[in-house]
Amino acid sequence: MHVDTPAxxxxxxxxxxxxxxxxxRADGTTVLRSTEALGWFxxxxxxxxxxxxxxxxxxxxxxRRVHGxxxxxxxxxxxxxxxxxxxxxxxxxxxxxxxxxxxxxxxDIEYLTLALGAMWAGxxxxxxxxxYSLVSQDHGxxxxxxxxxxxxxxxxxxAAYGRAIEAVFAPDVEVVLGAGTLEGREVTPFDxxxxxxxxxxxxxxxxxxxxxxxxxxxxxxxxTKLPKAVINTNRMICANQxxxxxxxxxxxxxxxxxxxxxxxxxxxxxNHNVGIVLYNGGTLYIDDGKPTPKxxxxxxxxxxxxxxxxxxxxxxxxxxxxxxxxxxxxxxRTLFARVRAFMFAGAGLSQAxxxxxxxxxxxxxxxxxxxxxxxGMTETAPSCTFAVGTxxxxxxxxxxxxxxxxxxVRDGAADDPHAKTEIRFRGPNVMPAYWRAPQQTxxxxxxxxxxxxxxxxxFIDPAHPNRGxxxxxxxxxxxxxxxxxxxxxxPLRARVTLAGAPCVQDVVVxxxxxxxxxxxxxxxxxxxxxxxxxxxxxxxxxxxxxxxLHTPAVRDFFQQLADRLWREGTGSAxxxxxxxxxxxxxxxxxxxxxxxxxxxQRAVLQHRAALVEAMYEGRExxxxxxxxxxx
Numbered sequence: 001m002h003v004d005t006p007a008x009x010x011x012x013x014x015x016x017x018x019x020x021x022x023x024x025r026a027d028g029t030t031v032l033r034s035t036e037a038l039g040w041f042x043x044x045x046x047x048x049x050x051x052x053x054x055x056x057x058x059x060x061x062x063x064r065r066v067h068g069x070x071x072x073x074x075x076x077x078x079x080x081x082x083x084x085x086x087x088x089x090x091x092x093x094x095x096x097x098x099x100x101x102x103x104x105x106x107x108d109i110e111y112l113t114l115a116l117g118a119m120w121a122g123x124x125x126x127x128x129x130x131x132y133s134l135v136s137q138d139h140g141x142x143x144x145x146x147x148x149x150x151x152x153x154x155x156x157x158x159a160a161y162g163r164a165i166e167a168v169f170a171p172d173v174e175v176v177l178g179a180g181t182l183e184g185r186e187v188t189p190f191d192x193x194x195x196x197x198x199x200x201x202x203x204x205x206x207x208x209x210x211x212x213x214x215x216x217x218x219x220x221x222x223x224t225k226l227p228k229a230v231i232n233t234n235r236m237i238c239a240n241q242x243x244x245x246x247x248x249x250x251x252x253x254x255x256x257x258x259x260x261x262x263x264x265x266x267x268x269x270x271n272h273n274v275g276i277v278l279y280n281g282g283t284l285y286i287d288d289g290k291p292t293p294k295x296x297x298x299x300x301x302x303x304x305x306x307x308x309x310x311x312x313x314x315x316x317x318x319x320x321x322x323x324x325x326x327x328x329x330x331x332x333r334t335l336f337a338r339v340r341a342f343m344f345a346g347a348g349l350s351q352a353x354x355x356x357x358x359x360x361x362x363x364x365x366x367x368x369x370x371x372x373x374x375x376g377m378t379e380t381a382p383s384c385t386f387a388v389g390t391x392x393x394x395x396x397x398x399x400x401x402x403x404x405x406x407x408x409v410r411d412g413a414a415d416d417p418h419a420k421t422e423i424r425f426r427g428p429n430v431m432p433a434y435w436r437a438p439q440q441t442x443x444x445x446x447x448x449x450x451x452x453x454x455x456x457x458x459f460i461d462p463a464h465p466n467r468g469x470x471x472x473x474x475x476x477x478x479x480x481x482x483x484x485x486x487x488x489x490x491p492l493r494a495r496v497t498l499a500g501a502p503c504v505q506d507v508v509v510x511x512x513x514x515x516x517x518x519x520x521x522x523x524x525x526x527x528x529x530x531x532x533x534x535x536x537x538x539x540x541x542x543x544x545x546x547x548x549l550h551t552p553a554v555r556d557f558f559q560q561l562a563d564r565l566w567r568e569g570t571g572s573a574x575x576x577x578x579x580x581x582x583x584x585x586x587x588x589x590x591x592x593x594x595x596x597x598x599x600x601q602r603a604v605l606q607h608r609a610a611l612v613e614a615m616y617e618g619r620e621x622x623x624x625x626x627x628x629x630x631x
């Protein structure tokens with residue numbers, strides 16, 4: 001008799017979130033807590049910088065390539081000296097929570113120095129998505145952010161941000177540039193801040209910084225409304241890093257090495273990943289790549305050279321890396337050399353990509369690498385749950401981390417099959433408030449002080465709740481058809497994007513008060529071009545998008561997708577009766593897409609209402625309409 005041999009995984013010590021107590025309350029809610037208590041953590045994140053500067057002064061803290069060449073490396077001791085100088089410069093300017101530091105930049109060493117210098121001096125900083133300055137045409141979100149926090153100093157990496165600065169910031173706001181000058185505006189070179197000599201006033205400002213001092217204002221992505229300013233205290237960030245360390249225990253076994261591109265204006269890159277490095281005395285190699293056809297070349301170059309001990313990316317990034325490893329032996333050897341775990345966020349990783357990563361690891365090093373998932377958000381600094389086992393699957397979010405209480409609240413009757421269960425969080429990593437937004441803050445918390453996430457979850461196995469939770473979409477996205485049939489949008493979107501890989505970026509589900517559901521499909525244009533070229537379209541690289549979407553290869557791909565979704569659907573709530581492939585990309589200025597690529601369903605439906613009407617009227621009025629063949 002054949003017996004399957006259990007898969008072998010590289011050892012990575014985990015804990016903290018592998019077991020939970022389950023409390024069923026009389027009001028129908030359920031509260032989950034880790035069985036492991038939260039350990040000690042420092043009052044200030046910069047305490048970790050001081051610790052490692054003393055214990056490992058020459059260890060590299062951060063590195064970035066200089067103009068695409070060799071790495072510029074900054075040690076812990078050097079960074080501490082830089083941070084003390086910046087802290088003094090900010091103290092001299094009288095900056096505060098009322099007049100914080102705003103940062104307009106991609107990830108770089110000056111950005112990190114300024115951020116830590118601000119934290120050292122107790123001056124909050126405000127990292128802003130570069131897209132709000134460089135991609136947006138009306139700078140609407142940048143104006144909103146500036147009006148919310150009223151910065152006293154604005155740092156920009158280069159003169160490329162000049163148009164946005166001129167459009168948004170008054171002449172009396174000091175502008176610091178990492179490089180270059182701005183015509184018609186006085187600027188302070190970043191090196192002038194760095195040349196400031198530490199004095200007693202700076203040390204006094206640092207001594208006054210405590211656990212509840214605001215470290216940063218981190219803006220939400222604006223996937224539902226205008227971005228909100230989330231207060232991030234030192235306590236939130238430090239507590240969360242201790243939670244992460246207790247769940248991913250391997251981080252403390254050797255100094256972690258990260259090769260990372262995730263932007264610091266988001267909590268995953270700026271809190272989670274930078275925090276992991278600093279809290280555990282590791283090294284961060286700033287990756288100037290991105291999960292795009294052009295950007296991946298730089299990411300792959302870096303991963304051929306630097307072997308991370310833990311690797312984070314979005315699903316699209318892992319997909320590109322898995323594809324490249326199929327034919328790149330050097331990339332396989334370097335990436336798998338010492339990595340203990342992979343982790344993704346932002347969307348679901350397709351099982352096909354998951355399986356390829358495991359197959360490639362086994363072929364290269366004889367063992368698989370565990371893939372970790374979880375749930376976190378800007379308001380929680382970010383991590384609240386982790387799924388760390390070797391049996392994890394895409395969509396699982398696991399159990400609460402030490403120190404976080406999870407409340408599950410059902411929004412309907414116990415016997416209502418369409419009722420959703422919202423997950424809520426309480427703990428030292430949860431924000432105290434949104435900045436200057438008392439009503440939004442009040443609305444965000446329930447009577448017990450739990451943060452209302454708006455995310456829905458369910459147990460993987462209700463009979464065995466300690467197997468953990470699985471993500472079940474957003475509670476506010478769901479709707480009913482005219483027949484009264486309930487449509488659960490989140491799982492449907494996930495199913496469609498996975499089925500439509502690699503040519504589907506995201507979908508918006510239509511059908512409110514209609515008889516049938518439909519889909520507005522945002523295609524991945526680069527993948528559509530690749531598909532058309534592979535199937536013989538000679539001009540695929542240069543065709544305008546509308547013409548590209550009408551090529552036989554691309555049209556057939558989406559026709560087959562529509563047919564498959566219809567064939568596999570089990571009823572009107574999950575069987576799309578029509579789909580429209582969108583030639584016009586989502587607009588950041590209209591709020592249809594966030595800078596990290598998340599689609600705002602509500603904004604898309606609002607701004608494209610006429611298109612939705614045309615889609616339901618029939619093929620003649622919608623040249624991009626695709627109807628499934630129902631035979």
